[in-house]
Amino acid sequence: MVITRNGLVLGATAVTLTTIAVTSLGIHSQGQALFKESPKELVDEVWQIVQRQYVDGTFNKLDWQAVRREYLSKSYTNKQEAYKSIREMLKKLDDPYTRFMDPEEFKNMQVDTSGELIGIGITISQDEKTKQLVVIAPIEDTPAFKAGILAKDKILKIDGKSTKGMDTTQAVSLIRGEPNTTVSLTVDRNGQQKDFQIKRARIEIHPVKYSQKQTPAGNTGYIRLNQFSANAAKEMQSAIKDLESKKVAGYVLDLRGNPGGLLFASVDIARMFINSGTIVSTIPRQGQAEKEVANGRALTNKPVVVLVDKGSASASEILSGALQDNKRAVIVGTQTFGKGLVQSVRPLDDGSGLAVTIARYHTPSGRDINKHGIDPDVKVDLTDAQKQELWLRDRDKLATLADPQFAKAVEVLGKEIAGKGTTRAEK
Template sequence: MKRFSWRQILAWGRPALGVVLLFVFIGGVWVGTATADLYIPRPGRGPLPLLDEAWNLVTAEYYGNLPPASVRFRGAIRGLLETLEDPYTVLLDPAPAQQEQQRLSGRYGGIGVSLWWAETGVIALTPNENGPAARAGVRPGDRLLAIDGVRLQASETLEAVAARLEGEVGSAVMLTLRREGTSDEITLTLTREETMQPSTEWRMVEGTDDVGYLRIQLFTTQTPDEVPQAVRELLQKGAHALVLDLRGNGGGMLADLNVIAGVFLPAGATVYYDVTETEEHEVQASGDPLFTGPLVVLVDGGTASTSEILAAALRDHGRALLIGAQTYGKSSIQALYPLPDGSMLHVTHAVWLTPARVRLDGVGLLPDVPAEPRPGADAALEAALTCFQAGECRR
């Protein structure tokens, strides 16, 4: 069996069902080989006589139609995996497996925009250059009022709104917008395309001239390149303090996290410990830090796995305060194995420890500054700005 390379080892923040739902609701395509005719060996021809006997009884006595062999075999695999009592060692069917690969590569059916809170309860858009939204006439700063005629609610999160914008490639979506500085509403109909979605978004915080904002939505193959680029651009715009937003980030690719951490930590600083059944490996930050100013990290219950590793490393080394709510708490690492029918096997092969050698399973990280979410406002970001203004964000 060919094992995925280290760059394809994941640290996801929720059990597989949560991962699949993430792709359904929030969202290089990898495609498996043609479906194989999977089967259970006949008695005397395989190593599983008990299973053979049980299945032969079923085939002889069952009243009704049997599902295809591939479906039956996946069911058998899932039954075996359930005995491990590990919610992260799972089998994904071909369609969710392909969605996972699309998500991690940054490809999805969408319109090519980033969302951000422009003011209390109002979401603004920034179109990706040459994306469907930009070509249709969406301008930076346009306020999003409705999607397909359904008005946005003040209680909706950015993630929920993003989910409404995504869909099947080729499908249409209608946006109701208000141009910045006007009261007139306009309607645009866009066609969703296969879009390369950046894993990050960044900007200067509105109402400030020296606070940058960097959000990592998911750790994908693009993130190690995007984070340094974002920090350089924010520094050029005059950022002296930085908000790193990891809320709702359920993890993703663990490879090259040392590069991302190295943007904020000195070379050689411990990012995490990778512990398998037989060995322990210390992962260290690499490169020279690009940003050494005041830093806060926004976290919540959706901050999990890879994002928890980064948040813990920044706090353990005294680089950042955590603001928001308790994180999810997941310390296991999964390796991915593609199977011949296009399905994907996730196998827990290691756990990680924080630089302080803490395992976070079921515990998570407690914020230094709690900030409960409020409808139509960003309480955590407001707390971060207050922290900067008071000069309390250096530990």
């Protein structure tokens, strides 16, 4: 399997609730779609794509041939009937990341290269065991973020409607909307219900923010990466080059709350820090791993400490796993989200689209982090109260010594600098 820049995404990031979902790039050429006139042809085309590409050759222990017979035996008078059957068919796979999008939904998955979004700025998934809708992470500085939505919040109601039995596609259709309109979310957070009224807005997102900081570790480069969107690698390259020109002694790379995004973006950014070695292995149905490796053109060899938390998912886990396994960085924070799946997203001729889980990924050492995540080298937990204080009520403390996770990262970085970059993971 060849990893192409226009074909692969990380299914772990699920759905970003904006009218343009930055975590779901990767569109195959329109010419690959075969649907012409018959709704039944669309049903069969979707079945065929899953038959050829789905990561699990047992189709999660489902008789996929019998499914085809069942749904092609039906008569369809219009596309809406076909859409309903396709969703039913895919639901049998018990995979929330393999899903069908009608033309409107698929349009909302397209990425505008300007980075402007319309929505509340939240990324959700569906728990594979409980089927509950779960927040992966709010995107920083968006309405959901400012309202106080946190990673791992379970969405119980949307505008008063129960989400029981609801998939991510249905949730998106209820949550998205026009700017300046309001949506209400009821979430379960550690057994307590909380209600949020969130106003939708236009959101301009720049994935990289950085600064030069004077810390106890010395002249430190701080880089916060919010998501792995189409322009993330370019912005990261500019940040590193600028900080290198300022002679920083080391870096703190902050991936906390980063829900992931494009596979190629995570690989490109890893290459900026890793000069040689494997970055990630993707394993398709056939089982033969395809490796992405460093290209000998790292932009810095300075010590690196990476900050992660339970909102760090998919592409964040690829990057942190690559840096950890290659002994290139020390990981500080809490266990990450734990999603290790790759999707292909492709259009169909009628304007609808299909996302199919086509591969798993492993870290360079061969770890499958799906459902587990990356374990930090140095664990630093924050209470919910500390998170609210840092990320909402007093943002000025974030990435300062008043931020316990950042303070520990600086302490570790100081040791790394003193040790001339030899990574020593603390337990």
